[in-house]
Amino acid sequence: MSIIKAENINKTYNENTIPVHALNHVNLEIDRGEFTAIVGPSGCGKTTLLNILGGLDQPTTGKVTISDTEITSMKDSELIDFRLKNIGFVFQAYNLIPVLTTAENVEFIMLLQKRPKEERDQRGMELLREMGIEEKARQRPSQLSGGQQQRVAVARALASKPQFVLADEPTANLDSTSTTQLLDIMAKMNEEEGATFVFSTHDQRVIDKARRVVTLEDGKIVSDEKR
Amino acid sequence: MLIKIAWRNIWRSKGRSMVVMGSIIVGIWALISAVGFMNGFMVGYMADIINHDISNIQIHNPEFKSDQEVKYVIPDGKKKVNEIRKWTEVEGATSRIIVSGMIASARKGSAVQIRGVDKSNEAKVTELDSLVNEGTYFDGIKRNPILLGKKLAEELKVKVKSKVILTFMDESGTPISARFRVAGIINTSSVNLNEMTAFVLNEDIGRLLGSYEIHEIAILTMPRIEEEVVLNKYNDLFKGDLVETWTQVAPELELLNEMYGSMMYVLVFIVMMALVFGIVNTMLMAVLERIRELGMLMAVGMTRIKVFLMVLLETIFLGILGSPIGLFFGWLMMYYYTTNGIDLSAYSEGLESFGYSSILYPYVDSSTYLIVTVSVIITAFIGAVYPAWKAIKLKPVEALHAI
Numbered sequence: 001m002s003i004i005k006a007e008n009i010n011k012t013y014n015e016n017t018i019p020v021h022a023l024n025h026v027n028l029e030i031d032r033g034e035f036t037a038i039v040g041p042s043g044c045g046k047t048t049l050l051n052i053l054g055g056l057d058q059p060t061t062g063k064v065t066i067s068d069t070e071i072t073s074m075k076d077s078e079l080i081d082f083r084l085k086n087i088g089f090v091f092q093a094y095n096l097i098p099v100l101t102t103a104e105n106v107e108f109i110m111l112l113q114k115r116p117k118e119e120r121d122q123r124g125m126e127l128l129r130e131m132g133i134e135e136k137a138r139q140r141p142s143q144l145s146g147g148q149q150q151r152v153a154v155a156r157a158l159a160s161k162p163q164f165v166l167a168d169e170p171t172a173n174l175d176s177t178s179t180t181q182l183l184d185i186m187a188k189m190n191e192e193e194g195a196t197f198v199f200s201t202h203d204q205r206v207i208d209k210a211r212r213v214v215t216l217e218d219g220k221i222v223s224d225e226k227r
Numbered sequence: 228m229l230i231k232i233a234w235r236n237i238w239r240s241k242g243r244s245m246v247v248m249g250s251i252i253v254g255i256w257a258l259i260s261a262v263g264f265m266n267g268f269m270v271g272y273m274a275d276i277i278n279h280d281i282s283n284i285q286i287h288n289p290e291f292k293s294d295q296e297v298k299y300v301i302p303d304g305k306k307k308v309n310e311i312r313k314w315t316e317v318e319g320a321t322s323r324i325i326v327s328g329m330i331a332s333a334r335k336g337s338a339v340q341i342r343g344v345d346k347s348n349e350a351k352v353t354e355l356d357s358l359v360n361e362g363t364y365f366d367g368i369k370r371n372p373i374l375l376g377k378k379l380a381e382e383l384k385v386k387v388k389s390k391v392i393l394t395f396m397d398e399s400g401t402p403i404s405a406r407f408r409v410a411g412i413i414n415t416s417s418v419n420l421n422e423m424t425a426f427v428l429n430e431d432i433g434r435l436l437g438s439y440e441i442h443e444i445a446i447l448t449m450p451r452i453e454e455e456v457v458l459n460k461y462n463d464l465f466k467g468d469l470v471e472t473w474t475q476v477a478p479e480l481e482l483l484n485e486m487y488g489s490m491m492y493v494l495v496f497i498v499m500m501a502l503v504f505g506i507v508n509t510m511l512m513a514v515l516e517r518i519r520e521l522g523m524l525m526a527v528g529m530t531r532i533k534v535f536l537m538v539l540l541e542t543i544f545l546g547i548l549g550s551p552i553g554l555f556f557g558w559l560m561m562y563y564y565t566t567n568g569i570d571l572s573a574y575s576e577g578l579e580s581f582g583y584s585s586i587l588y589p590y591v592d593s594s595t596y597l598i599v600t601v602s603v604i605i606t607a608f609i610g611a612v613y614p615a616w617k618a619i620k621l622k623p624v625e626a627l628h629a630i
Contacts, residue, residue, distance in 0.1 A: 047628075056526055056624040077530070084528025091627065095523035099235030104228075111228045112528050156527075 002029040003163050003196060004053055009062035011048050011219070022048040023059065024219040030164070030198060030212075035190045037210035038200045045219040046200035047168055053198065054087050054166045055079045067163060084112055088157030090167035090199075094149040096141040102152050103128065103137040109160040127155035131185055147178025151185060158189060164196035171203050183209045229533055233540035236513075243509055247542070248549040250505040251603055254498055255553025256560070258599045261494050263561045263589035267569075269487040271588060272416065273480050279353050280417045281473045281480075283454050286444040286461065289469040295327055298398045300440035307465055308444050312348075314460065316452045319351035323443040324432050328395030330375075330425050332383040339379070339425045341393055343432035352447045355413070355426065362387035362411030371431050372410035376421035380412045387412060393425065397436050405435050499606045506610030510542055514614045521618050522626025531619040538618050542611030546604040553603070554596055565590045 011023040022045045030036055038046050051057035053064060055071045063072045066086060074082060083089075088109075096105045106124040115123075128134045131151040133144070141149050150170060157165045167186075171179040187209055189195045199206065207213055215223040237244045277283065286307075291299035301307065304322060311320040324343030329336055346365055350356040355374070356364040365372045373391060375383070385391060387409050394404045407427060415421055433439035448457050454472040461470050474481040514521070524534060568586040 051624050054526075056627070080525065080528055080530055083526065089523075089527055091523065093519065095519060095627070097232065097520065097524075099232055099239060104231075108228065109527055160528075 001032060003032050003067050004028070004030040004198070005065040006049075006053060007063050007065070009049070009052060009059045009064070011045070011052065011057070012060045015060070022219050023052070026062070026216075026219070026221055028053075028214065028221065028224075030196065032163075032196055033190070033194045034196050034198070034212055035187065035210055036198045036212040036214060037207050038198065038214045038216060039202055039207055040216035041202065044216040046202075046216055048219075049216065050166050050168050050198070050200050054089060055083050084109070084160065086163045088160060088162035088165035090150070090153045090157050090165060090170045092169040092172045094141070094146070094153045094173075096149055096152055096156070098141050101138050101140055102133065102144065105141065105152055106155045106159050109156055113160055123159060124155075127159055128152075130189065131155050132181070145178065147174050147181060150174060150178070150182055154182065154186060154189075158193070158195060162195075164198060167197060167199035169201055169203075170199055171201065171206055176205075179203065179205055229537055230540060233537050234544055236537075237541050237544055240513065240516075243513060244545060247506055247509050247545045247607075248552075250502055250509075251546055251549030251607060252553040252556065254502040254603050254606070255550060255599055256556045258495060258498055258603070259554070259557030259591055259595065260560055260589075261498070262491065262595050262599070263557075263564070263591045264587070265487065265491060265494070266591060267564075267587045267589035269483065270590075273484065275416045276419075276477065276480060277473050279355070279358060279415055280420055281476050282352050282445040283448045283473055284446040284457055284461075285471050285473075285476050286446070287442065287469045287471075289467070291442055292469055295325065295442075296398075297326055297396070297436060297438075297442075300438075300442055301444060301468055304441035304444060305439070307468075308348075308441070310464075311444065311446060311461070314457070316449055316457050316460070317446055318449050319348060319447045321345045321348035321352040321445050322429065322441040323349075323445065324429050324436070324439070325442040326395045326432065326436070328393055330379070330383065331392045331394070332385045332389065334384045335382060337379065337382060339393075339423055341395060341425050341427060341432060343427050343429040345429050352445050358413040358415045358420075359411040360414035362409065365410050365428060368408045368410045371405060371407040372428065373407035374411045374413055374426035375409055376424060377412055377414045378422040379425070380409070382422070385409055391425075393427070398438065403435050405431075407431075495602065499602065502603065502606050503610040506542060506607055507613050510538065510611050510614035511617065513541070514538060514618045518621060518626045521621055522623045525621070526623040526627060535615045535619045538615035539608065539611050542607050543604070546607035550600045550604060554600060557591075557599070558596065561589060561591055564588070 006026060006028040009023050009026040013020040013022055026049060038049060040046055048057065052059050055074070059072060063070055065071070069082070071079060071082060097108065100108065103124050106127055107120045110120040110123060125134065125137065128137055131154065133148050133151055136144055136148060141152065144152065171182060174182060183206060186197055190197055201207065211227050213225045214221055286301060288299040288301050308320050308322045311317055322345050326341045328339060328341050330339045344355065350364070359374065360377060365374065375385070380386070383391065389409045391407050391409065392404055393407055394402060396402055413420065429439065446457060448454055458470050458472060521534060525531065565588060568588045571587055
C-alpha cells in the first residue's frame with residue numbers, strides 16, 4: 001500500500017517572466033517500508049520533488065496524497081502540523097539547533113509533539129544508541145564531526161515516528177567512512193523499524209544501497225528500478 | 228524548550244547581545260538621568276517659588292488682586308490668621324501688609340513691592356530666615372530693619388547696615404517716606420524676591436501707614452494635605468475673601484508644570500525611538516543570520532507563533548538582563564548627585580537671571596524607576612516585533628536553501 005502518491009506533478013518557477021519547468025508530469029507512488037533513492041544530475045528536479053512530497057513546497061499543478069490525506073490543498077498552518085506528525089526530514093547541511101545538545105536536538109521534535117518527558121528521554125537515548133553516538137548526548141553539534149551530526153539529524157527525523165523520512169542529499173557533505181556508517185544505520189532502521197526512507201542523491205554509494213532507484217532527468221521520471 | 232532555546236540563543240553572539248543590552252542599559256540610565264536633571268531644574272525652581280514666595284494658599288481682599296491699593300485689606304485679617312493657625316491641616320500661616328512704593332539709596336532708586344511680614348510666622352511659612360545670605364533676619368537693627376534681595380541690593384549699591392528710604396502712600400493718598408536700615412540680604416532663585424521685593428516688619432510698616440490691617444495671608448499646608456481641603460474649609464468659615472491655591476496665584480507655574488510634563492514625554496519618546504531602531508537593527512541581524520535554522524524549525528513542524536515568540540523572548544531576556552544594570556547606574560548617579568548636588572556656579576549668572584539655583588539637586592521618585600524600566604522593556608518588545616515578524620514570513624523551502 002502506498003503512503004506517498006504524487007499525481008501528475010508539475011512545478012514551474014518564474015511563471016510570469018522566463019518559466020523554468022522543474023517538474024514535468026511526475027507520477028510517483030512509494031510504499032511503506034521502501035528505501036528509495038531519487039537520482040539524477042544537478043538541476044533535474046530532485047530537491048523540488050522532495051520538497052513537494054514533504055509539503056514544504058506546492059506544485060504548480062497536480063496533487064500529493066500522504067496516507068489518503070491530500071496535502072497539496074492544505075493551509076500553511078495545517079501543513080506545519082501535518083509535517084510534525086507524519087514526516088521526518090534530513091537535510092544536506094544537517095541543520096541541527098546549535099544551542100541544544102545532541103540529546104535535546106533529538107528530543108526537540110517530540111517536545112513539539114507534546115510527548116511526555118519519560119518517553120522523550122527514553123526514545124531519544126534509544127535512537128542515539130542506535131546511531132552509535134550515545135556518548136555524545138550532552139555535546140553540542142559544534143563538538144561533533146559531520147558524520148556524527150548527520151546521524152543526530154537522522155535520529156531527530158525518526159524521533160517523531162514519522163510515516164516516512166525525506167533526506168535531501170544526506171551524504172553530500174560527508175566523507176566516505178561517514179557515508180558508509182550513515183547508510184548502514186539508515187538501512188538498519190529501514191529493516192528493523194520499517195522506517196520508510198526517500199532520499200535524493202547523486203552519490204553512487206547511496207544509489208548502490210537503495211532498493212528502489214527513481215531517475216529524474218529534466219523534471220521527468222525516466223526510469224524507476226526496483227531491486 | 229522554547230525558553231531554553233531563546234535563552235541560549237542570546238549567548239550565541241555575545242557581542243551582538245551586549246549591544247542590545249548596552250542600548251537598554253544606556254536607555255534606562257539616560258532616562259533616569261534626564262528625568263532627574265529635569266526634576267532638579269523645574270521642580271526645584273517651582274518648589275523654590277512655592278516654598279519661599281507664594282506658599283500653598285494665599286488669601287486677599289477680592290479687590291486687591293486687580294488693584295493693589297492699601298485700602299483693600301482683609302476684614303478681621305488678624306483674627307482669621309490666628310484661627311487658621313489652629314487647624315490641623317495647616318503647618319503655618321502668616322500675615323502680610325503689602326504696599327507698592329519706591330526704594331532709594333544714596334546712589335539709586337527703584338520700584339519695589341514693600342512686604343510687611345510677621346517675623347516668626349513668616350519664617351515658619353516661607354523660611355525667609357533661611358534665605359538670608361548676609362547680615363541677619365531683622366536682628367541687630369533697632370529701628371526699621373529691612374531685608375533686600377541680592378540683586379536689588381546690588382542695583383542700589385547698598386550693603387548690610389546701609390540706609391535706604393522707602394516712599395509709599397497711605398490709604399488717603401498721603402506720601403510717606405521713612406528711613407530703613409538693611410539688616411540682611413537674601414539670596415534666592417526667585418526673580419521676584421531677588422529683584423523686586425523689600426521685606427520689612429508688619430509693626431514698622433503698620434505704624435507708618437497708621438493701620439495694622441493686613442492685605443495677605445499665606446498658608447503652608449501640612450504635607451500630603453490637598454490645598455483644596457484648606458481652601459474649602461476657609462470658604463465655609465469665612466465669606467467674601469479671595470482664596471487661591473498656588474496654581475491660581477501663579478498660573479505660569481502650572482503652565483510650566485504642564486510644559487515640563489510634555490517635554491518629558493518628548494524626551495522619553497526620542498530616547499525610546501533611538502532604542503527601538505537599535506534593537507530592530509540588531510535583532511534583524513540575528514534573524515537574518517539564522518534564516519536556515521528558522522527554516523528548518525518551521526519545516527520540521529514548529530509553528531510560526533512559536534518562532535515569533537522565540538525571537539520576542541530573546542529580546543525580552545536581554546531587556547530583563549539589561550534593566551537592573553541600567554537601573555543601578557541610574558540610581559547610583561542620582562544617589563550621588565541628590566546628596567552632593569551639581570555645582571553650576573560657572574553658569575550661575577545666567578541661571579539665576581532665569582530664576583534657577585546655581586546648585587542643582589537632581590532627584591527622581593521611586594515610581595520613575597518603575598515607569599522607566601517598564602517603558603524600556605515595552606520598547607524592547609516593540610523593537611523585537613519587526614524582526615520576529617520577518618522570521619515568520621520566511622518560507623521554509625526558501626529559508627532552508629538560503630546561503
